Amino acid sequence: MPCGFTQAVQIYALSTGSPLFAGVLLATFAIGTAPGLLALAGLPVVVPSTARPTLLRLVGVVVIGFAVVNGSAGIRLSGITIPTIGVASVAAAVPPPGAVVDGRQTLHTYQDLDGYRPGNVAIYAGIPTTWTIESTNAASCASLIRIPSLGMGGLLRKGLNTVELPPLPAGTLSYTCSMGMYSGQITVVEPPAGMTGATDGG
Numbered sequence: 546m547p548c549g550f551t552q553a554v555q556i557y558a559l560s561t562g563s564p565l566f567a568g569v570l571l572a573t574f575a576i577g578t579a580p581g582l583l584a585l586a587g588l589p590v591v592v593p594s595t596a597r598p599t600l601l602r603l604v605g606v607v608v609i610g611f612a613v614v615n616g617s618a619g620i621r622l623s624g625i626t627i628p629t630i631g632v633a634s635v636a637a638a639v640p641p642p643g644a645v646v647d648g649r650q651t652l653h654t655y656q657d658l659d660g661y662r663p664g665n666v667a668i669y670a671g672i673p674t675t676w677t678i679e680s681t682n683a684a685s686c687a688s689l690i691r692i693p694s695l696g697m698g699g700l701l702r703k704g705l706n707t708v709e710l711p712p713l714p715a716g717t718l719s720y721t722c723s724m725g726m727y728s729g730q731i732t733v734v735e736p737p738a739g740m741t742g743a744t745d746g747g
């Protein structure tokens with residue numbers, strides 16, 4: 546099954562570095578998903594013949610829906626930001642950047658089972674950033690983070706993880722999980738005039 550869900554488990558198993566733990570993890574995954582897959586495969590056999598055309602059409606719609614979701618995830622993984630409904634209200638809710646100390650700024654976000662929060666935060670352009678990501682749950686593909694535009698990424702361990710970001714130009718920095726299912730944004734804004742520590746982010 547070359548699907549993103551399966552690949553996420555395989556990647557996590559590889560990241561553990563333990564053949565024994567990885568084997569147990571994948572065996573548990575296979576046993577746990579087998580009943581559902583077998584039931585789904587046998588469903589067309591048990592339904593009345595008159596209902597099969599409707600069932601197959603429904604399955605086709607579901608498959609197309611999965612294709613759209615996977616396609617969107619692939620686009621996010623390539624570093625392209627997909628416009629979403631309500632972007633203006635989300636952007637308005639972005640908190641202002643924090644203080645700049647000794648020429649650096651700090652950013653603190655969280656990663657949990659359901660992705661990243663806050664989903665959109667702000668930093669100043671032209672100032673290096675120490676980004677602390679606090680992981681509260683490593684059993685999620687969100688723990689494998691990627692920043693496509695910077696060519697950066699890695700595995701988040703439970704607890705505090707530090708990422709050093711270079712001075713960035715004004716704009717939006719997007720990041721995703723390894724599957725592109727979960728994503729977040731960092732809005733990079735111009736610093737106030739005369740702020741010390743700011744450099745040319747271009």
